[in-house]
Amino acid sequence: MSHPLPSGSSHPTTRVLAMLELLQANHRMRGADLAGRLGVDERTVRRYAARLEDLGVPVVAERGRHGGYRLMPGYKLPPLMLTDDEATAVVLGLLAGRRIGLPAQATESALAKVQRVLPAALRDRVQALRDTLDFTLAVRDAATPDTGAVLTLAAAARERRRVRLRYRSWRDAETERDLDPYGLVFHSGRWYVTGHDHRSGEIRTFRVDRVIAAEPGAARFETPRGVDPVQHVVRSLARVPYAHEVEVLLETTLAEARRRIPATTATLSQEDGGVAMTARAERLDGMARMLAGLGFPFVVRRPAELRGHVRDFARTLEEQAAR
16 A cells, blocks of 8 residues: 655755655556555656656656656665664664654654665674663654744744744634744754744744645845743743643752752742742642652642652552552
């Protein structure tokens, strides 16, 4: 069963390279099958074959009922000449990509392509690394944005070009807006874009995986002095409403609390007797586990229901200790 390319592979150059990859992986492919996999018509496939020939890749077009496309027998891409350090860096980066929320399919296919064109001796050593390496960090199951949207927004931010966004909110409501994108930020397994939103008249942060379409326009903009997309994303996420507002007094110093608690998780302030921590939580049982893991004595100020979840967690630990 054939599967078309992902929607993020719409750029012509990307599809030409994808056609080369398909021809390398298959002895021969019919024009209709290539068209289906690439998401184009057969006339476009013929253009892609001609483009590959212009690049020095010998593509043989076989006509007739059982015809198709294949590479000239014996043709292979030259080995990718990387040093051991460079190959290790590339492989580690791709392997770690899934752990921080990058698309699993893209990282796996990229890793397979890199390994396929490495010299044989280095390829075996890289495979040994893959077979023996493990991580303490679990794979992140994060929402994956459309690659085309990521690249469009990145180009628009670099060129300071306004884009027209079609966006789906967390309530599943679709809106259209003009955005001056100041920068892209990858944070906790998700992609964000920050910029001036002409719909609200404010600097806003949007999740890129919720961008349905992004079209660059002709209008240009200037990025205001002092704008920091990373800090804006962090502050925006700290203000996101959750089901529960939590306030706890931690019996520790402000410096110690800051070492254990990221600024994106909670707001900390020094008080007599300790540090006041305010945060928003989707689940109170999760907040109870986080507080226990900090290792500081604490007093729950609000909500009162959090005390019950702390007691439940304490009982669970006591039961585990008694086993």
